[in-house]
Amino acid sequence: MGTIVVSENVTLDGVMQDPRGEEGLGRGDWFAWLGEGDRHAWAEALLAEALGAEALLLGRRSYEYFAARFPSRAGAWADRLNSIPKYVVSSTLTDTGAWSNSTVLTGDVVSGVSTLKEKVDGEVVVYASGRLVRALIEHDLVDEMRLMIYPFVAGAGERLFGETSGVRLMRLAATQVVGDGLALLTYRPAPRP
Template sequence: MGKLIVTTNSSLDGVVQDPDGKEGSPLGGWFGRFGADDLAQWTEVETAETLNAEALLLGRRSDEWFAARWQSRTGEWADKLNSMPKYVVSSTSKQPEWSNSTVLTGDVVGEVEKLKQGIDGEILVYASYQLVQTLIEHDLVDEIRLMIFPVILGDGARLFGRTSDRKALRLVRTSTVGNGLTFVAYEVVHAV
């Protein structure tokens, strides 16, 4: 059975919106501005994570965003990302942008449950915060990994939204990446 892992970059106050500034939000561009000195170490962590994964799960907008940035790249990390199976949740798109992708339509919860049953290993969820909120609400997430950037943005879309109940987590790993980034990993404690 697959293990669904949400992995994303975040400001200290949980904002995940417009990290590269290309979406045009007034607070965008925080990734490079507040992580610049640590991005070589960040790349090492992200590459290792990807090399250990079996698949990616993305929302439609994240599929478009990552496809535009990764399809032309090469190297160990890019080669793995471009070749691994990708599953795109979308109610509007029938044709995914990124290579080796399959569109999941219909009942998101049911489709992701089937996906977890069919893949043995880690399924990473990059960005896709609206999808992540649905997955968390329906107890489909097994682990949450955050790379926290040293900035409080005060506004913008956040990874976590409202839930119908509390979601218990257990800290499984924490480390400093470079001199300013913090990596934390939490296992989701599923009720028995």
């Protein structure tokens, strides 16, 4: 059975939107604020995660972002993302374009992702995809959350966590310092006391 692993880049104040500064929020490129050592360490951590994954799961907007960039890229991380099976949750997307090994999951998100968890043996990593992540959290489909914390406050932008119908208890499973300034926090669902 597969495990759904949410992997997100977030600021100290929980912002996940527009880390590359391409959406016009006026906050700039987060990666430009890091030193070269931190960017290199981040890339190593991301590659290790991708190499350990059996599949990617993305929302439509995140899928379109990655699919527009990665088929033409080279390097270990790009090679892995280009070769790994990819699943995109969408009610509007019908053509996955030129990004190989991509499948659209249509219909109900909960049943589609539940079926995917039964089909894949190993980690199914979710990058970006804020709306999808919130739906997965709401329906208790997240098995692990990996939050790469950037050492600054963005002050504006969409935050990873929105309202839920109830409290979702999580337990800290691991911490890792990445480079000199990033923290990778890993959480897993915890039973209610």
